[in-house]
Amino acid sequence: MLRFFGSRLLRAAVTIVMVVTFAFIVLRLSGDPAQIIMGADAPPEAVDAFRTAWGLDQPVWLQYFHYFGAIFQGDLGRSMRDGRDAIVLVMERIPATLALTIPALLIKLGLGIPAGITAALHRNSFIDRAVMLMAVAGFTVPSFVLGLLLVLVFAVQLGWLPSGGQESWRHAILPIITMGVGGAAVLARFTRSAMLEVLGQPYIRTASAKGVPWRAVVWGHALPNAAIPTVTIVGFMVGSLIAGAVVVESVFSWPGVGRLLVVAVANRDLAVVQCILLLVAATMVTANLVVDLLYGLLDPRLRNQPKRATGAA
Amino acid sequence: MTNISRRALFAAPTLLAMPAIAQGDDRPTLTIAVQKLSNSNTFEPPREQSNVGFRIHGLYAEQLVGTNWLGNADLVPGLATAWRRRDASTLELTLRPGVRFHDGREMTAEDVAFSFGARLFGTQGSSGAGQSTVLAGTATKEPPAEVIAVSRRTYPGLARIEIVDRHTVRFVNRSPDVTLEGRIAQSVGAILSREAFAAAPSWLEWGRAPVGTGPYRIAEFRPDTALVMEAHDAYWGGRPPARRLRFVEVPEVSGRVNGLFSGEYDFACDIPPDQISVVERNSRFEVLGSPINNIRKLAFDKSNPVLADARIRRAMSHAIDRQVLVDTLWAGRTVIPRGMQLESYGAMYLPDWENPRFDLAEARRLLREANYQGQPITYRLLNNYYTNQVASGQIAVEMWRAAGLNVQIEMMENFAQVTARTPGRGVRDWSNTSIFGDPVAGILRSFGPRTEAERTGEWSSATFNETSAALETETDLTRRRELFRRLLTILEREDPGYIVLHQAAAFTAKRKDIQWRAAKGWAMVFSQGNLRVRA
Numbered sequence: 001m002l003r004f005f006g007s008r009l010l011r012a013a014v015t016i017v018m019v020v021t022f023a024f025i026v027l028r029l030s031g032d033p034a035q036i037i038m039g040a041d042a043p044p045e046a047v048d049a050f051r052t053a054w055g056l057d058q059p060v061w062l063q064y065f066h067y068f069g070a071i072f073q074g075d076l077g078r079s080m081r082d083g084r085d086a087i088v089l090v091m092e093r094i095p096a097t098l099a100l101t102i103p104a105l106l107i108k109l110g111l112g113i114p115a116g117i118t119a120a121l122h123r124n125s126f127i128d129r130a131v132m133l134m135a136v137a138g139f140t141v142p143s144f145v146l147g148l149l150l151v152l153v154f155a156v157q158l159g160w161l162p163s164g165g166q167e168s169w170r171h172a173i174l175p176i177i178t179m180g181v182g183g184a185a186v187l188a189r190f191t192r193s194a195m196l197e198v199l200g201q202p203y204i205r206t207a208s209a210k211g212v213p214w215r216a217v218v219w220g221h222a223l224p225n226a227a228i229p230t231v232t233i234v235g236f237m238v239g240s241l242i243a244g245a246v247v248v249e250s251v252f253s254w255p256g257v258g259r260l261l262v263v264a265v266a267n268r269d270l271a272v273v274q275c276i277l278l279l280v281a282a283t284m285v286t287a288n289l290v291v292d293l294l295y296g297l298l299d300p301r302l303r304n305q306p307k308r309a310t311g312a313a
Numbered sequence: 314m315t316n317i318s319r320r321a322l323f324a325a326p327t328l329l330a331m332p333a334i335a336q337g338d339d340r341p342t343l344t345i346a347v348q349k350l351s352n353s354n355t356f357e358p359p360r361e362q363s364n365v366g367f368r369i370h371g372l373y374a375e376q377l378v379g380t381n382w383l384g385n386a387d388l389v390p391g392l393a394t395a396w397r398r399r400d401a402s403t404l405e406l407t408l409r410p411g412v413r414f415h416d417g418r419e420m421t422a423e424d425v426a427f428s429f430g431a432r433l434f435g436t437q438g439s440s441g442a443g444q445s446t447v448l449a450g451t452a453t454k455e456p457p458a459e460v461i462a463v464s465r466r467t468y469p470g471l472a473r474i475e476i477v478d479r480h481t482v483r484f485v486n487r488s489p490d491v492t493l494e495g496r497i498a499q500s501v502g503a504i505l506s507r508e509a510f511a512a513a514p515s516w517l518e519w520g521r522a523p524v525g526t527g528p529y530r531i532a533e534f535r536p537d538t539a540l541v542m543e544a545h546d547a548y549w550g551g552r553p554p555a556r557r558l559r560f561v562e563v564p565e566v567s568g569r570v571n572g573l574f575s576g577e578y579d580f581a582c583d584i585p586p587d588q589i590s591v592v593e594r595n596s597r598f599e600v601l602g603s604p605i606n607n608i609r610k611l612a613f614d615k616s617n618p619v620l621a622d623a624r625i626r627r628a629m630s631h632a633i634d635r636q637v638l639v640d641t642l643w644a645g646r647t648v649i650p651r652g653m654q655l656e657s658y659g660a661m662y663l664p665d666w667e668n669p670r671f672d673l674a675e676a677r678r679l680l681r682e683a684n685y686q687g688q689p690i691t692y693r694l695l696n697n698y699y700t701n702q703v704a705s706g707q708i709a710v711e712m713w714r715a716a717g718l719n720v721q722i723e724m725m726e727n728f729a730q731v732t733a734r735t736p737g738r739g740v741r742d743w744s745n746t747s748i749f750g751d752p753v754a755g756i757l758r759s760f761g762p763r764t765e766a767e768r769t770g771e772w773s774s775a776t777f778n779e780t781s782a783a784l785e786t787e788t789d790l791t792r793r794r795e796l797f798r799r800l801l802t803i804l805e806r807e808d809p810g811y812i813v814l815h816q817a818a819a820f821t822a823k824r825k826d827i828q829w830r831a832a833k834g835w836a837m838v839f840s841q842g843n844l845r846v847r848a
Contacts, residue, residue: 032729037352038459044768046462053458082354082536083457083517148567155575163571164563166538253563255538262564263537267352268727 008292012285019281023274024067028060033268037080054080067274076278077271079264086275090257094242096166097249097256100175101241107180108187108237113230115184116191121218123196131188138185147178147251164253175252179245183237190233194226201225224298231294239287243280340544340556341846343827345580345837346569350562354536355520358500359433359456359463364607364819367500367835368582369560372542373415374503374525377406377425378494382832383843386606386657386750388494392420392504392526401489401788402470404497408480413547414506415530422476427507429474429484432456433464454516466763467501469785491788495749528553528840537562551841558839573598573822580827582837584820585700586643592822601831602820604647606655608755609699610811611709612743614771619688620739625718626809628679629740630669632716633709639815641708642701647818652801653811657750660790663798668813669805676716687719691737693730694722700817702742732769744817752797757781760810772810777803 034050051057055066070077076087119131141149154174155163162171198204199222207217237244246258253259257276264272347368353360358370371382379391393406412420435455456464470490475483484493496502506524513519522531528550529542540560544553561578563569566588569581574595584592589600611633613626620626635649651666694706706722713720720740725731731741747755759766761781766772777800784796804810821831828845832838 030730031727035729035732036727044763044765045465046459047768049458049462079354081352082521148571151568151571151575155577156571159575162577163575164568165561165572165577250564251568253538253561253565253568255535255562259537259564266727268729 008289012289015285016278016281020274020278021064023277024064024270025060027265027268027270027273028063031268032056033080033270036266036268050080071278076275079272080269081267081272086271089260089272090275090279093255093257093260096254097242097245097258099172100179100245100248100254100256103172103176104179104183104245105237105241107176108183109234110184111180112184112187113191115188116193116230117195117218117223119188119192120195120199128192132192135185135188135192138181139189141182143178143182143247144251146181147174147248150174150178151251164251166254171252171254175245175248175254178248178251187230187233187237191226191230194229195222198222198226227298228295231291231298235287235291235294236284238290239284240280242283243276340554341579342557342559343555343579343839343844344559344561344577345582346561346563346572346578348562348564348566348569348583350534350537350540350560353520355517356523356531356534357456357460357520358503359460359467360520362463362500364835368837369540369542370500370503371527371836372529372558372839373527373531374500374505374523375527376498376500376502377408377504378498378502380498380749380834380836382834382836382838383830384833386833387659388498388749391498396494399483401491402486404484404486404493405477406482406484406497408482409549410480412526412549413545414509414526415524415545416506416509417547418506418508420504420506420526421479422482424504424507425482426474426476427510428504429468429471429502432505432510433468433501434461454510454513454519456516464501467499468496488786489788490786491793492749492751492753492785495751495754499748499754529555529558532557548840553839554841554844555839570822573824579824580837581822582819584822586646586818586820587701588822589644589646589820597825598822599825600820600822601829602646602818603831603833604816604818605832605834606657606748607744607746607817607835608650608653608655609705609742609744609814609817610653611814612741612766612771612811613809614738614740614769615808615810616770617690617737617739619685619690622683622685623808624679624683625685625690627669627806628676628683628685628716629713629718629720630805630809630812631672631676631679632713632718633812633814634671634712635668635813635815636671637712638705638708642704643815643818646820647816649815650813652805653745653756653813654752654797654801655747655750655755655816657747658752658755659750661751661794661797663794663801666798666801673716676718680717685717687717690718690720691739692720692722693725693738693741695725695728695731695742698728699742699744705814706742732765732771734770738771743811752800753781753785756800756804757785760804766810772808774803774808777808 034047034056038047038050055063078084079086079089115131119128122128151163151174154161161173165171204217204221207221208214242257243261245256246261249256249258250262260272261276264276349365351361352363352365356373358366358374361370376391377393378396379389381387381389392409392412394409396404396406399405408420408422414420433456470486470488472485472487475485477483484497486493503525509524510519521534528545528548530545532543533541539562542558544556546552563572566585569578570588570592572578573581584600592598592600613620615621639645639647639649649668652668654662654666656662692706692710695702697703710720710722745755745759758764760772760777762778780796780799784793784800787793787796819835823829826847828847830843
């Protein structure tokens, strides 16, 4: 178990370093922050002064060395836009993002999983087709289109809800629904597929043949076995809690981490972008680590798997 | 006899005053949706030299010399009631008495000296050799390096400010400069409270809410979210007509328009021309706007092997039908200037100057003469950084194709990529704002010594540089006009640096029941006489 956990941790650390390194190089090769932040009309001496002040005139490898050196001292850099600590800027925005992504995650789980199970249990029926029709519609409509549609109906036409901003809880309703519906659709599809696969297994037939009530078969045998692929998807969703609302935050003018990321990327505010990516990578990697551990809990075969026994039953 | 208690006696005046208080409070709070609140997350003018900053600057800060944005952008008395020339290098100004800052203090000559001293140049002085760092502003009062650089460019010849008395100051230049009044009228020259600066913990803390004299004071700022300004009732120009202005950042056009329709916003700024009819289909709203003091152009890189031949650049200029762009993309709601100049230049305006005419035959003749064989010319294009930029670029490419030119679009993400000195750099979009009515405030900000065109290596000319230097220090009007004509001849005829397309235009959507006029610039004006909400 310790070896399992240790190898996962090492892999997680390597992943985070790779993400941050990739972002560091790409951001520096794709535009000069001095020119972008100072604007097209900035006098050349102002641009040069800016570059010198932020060390942008140094070779990229030296900047990279300094950056990683600072990270290990707990310094994630300062925003080039307003001089504040990048981590402070990011942490200020996280509550706003979580105020959308956590309720949206609950909607995804609360709608998607029951819908997928219901569709699988009523395979090829009207219910199945109706659920899948809605699921396909839910995940094929891009979130910005769905968001705008909801705004047109509920804000512009009916005037029930605000179209954007973050002044009250009412402002959060439309963005939460926009994110929740798409994710629920994805979960419904995955849950249905997983359930159908499990329901076709011999042990389900055996349990039924032995006279186990159908409800008990579903709850006791089908659901735990169908949970593994669903947990994988849920893991991704949990991992994207911090930066999973980039599009929706822009559509609804919601000042969360997603908006900050868009602005920071557009301005090449390097420290802020890198700080967000570091947090996102860490969250995603942690979520995946937890999912890996959950696999072991959900499926005893994975827990007790001999070292080299792969594939053979 | 009725008994009147002491408590009631005290309460009576308060009760009598209540209708007056209620009357004072019935001024409206207006919500204005904008694409961006601040580029730098501060409101210190030198760091906000773009349409974003120009829009709100005049609401909280003012200059000694004002600009009549609701008229023809001419210079008018601002915080100075009068000014006179003592000689070509010295300007004396009389300050308006009784002007109050938002902190309640009276503005004096000391504040002017501070505003053109430590606030702009830090400890370096207007001609100091060293430079502070950006990070210095987070812990000390030293302005960031870019503030000092912008200030030096704005006031290149400023030697010192002399305080004559409490309400009189002198600007002394190292060299003659007939445009000093115009330079003082720029937002960089805002007069801000010296004591508020002294009380602030750091330059950046101060820059987030500078204390000025404008009709509204900065009350609250949440970066990338909202900016709240409250009426400055002691404003020298009269009580502001709005109690509060609430600017909210809504990056998407659709969000701004939808919020206007749903009644959340009273104004929606930065409306592209193709959305004007969408807004005006709703009878409760209208779109105001007009051409502004900014000219859109296509800039050449003459270090490009194909474009090194001036005849090819001339051919490209003759191939563009500007009127088609104005009619199709701007619904005719902007104009084509006569070269890189605006009518607000006044005596410096050259009314007989013409753009190279649209003439495909002439374009083809020039290409034949230059022995152009269809070599590709790259056009680095940004995704609508400028309004209608992509559509305008695609139309231009087709116009060039009709003349026999092979121009290929290359999409870019930012200006740094567009101007990067990498193979293939050829044509790009650009614009030029005239920050006051003189050529030195327009084209000489883009072309000439120490400008972007020279820094990027796209265009430079020794003759042009000599002529522009002469224009900056010349004081005789006739001679200045000759020099300006010579500059335009070089840049638009002999050795083209760009193609003038049209003036930019700014459009603001608003509720029809709000009586308000849009300015002839980026500025939004909410002072007395320019805002009334119908009951």
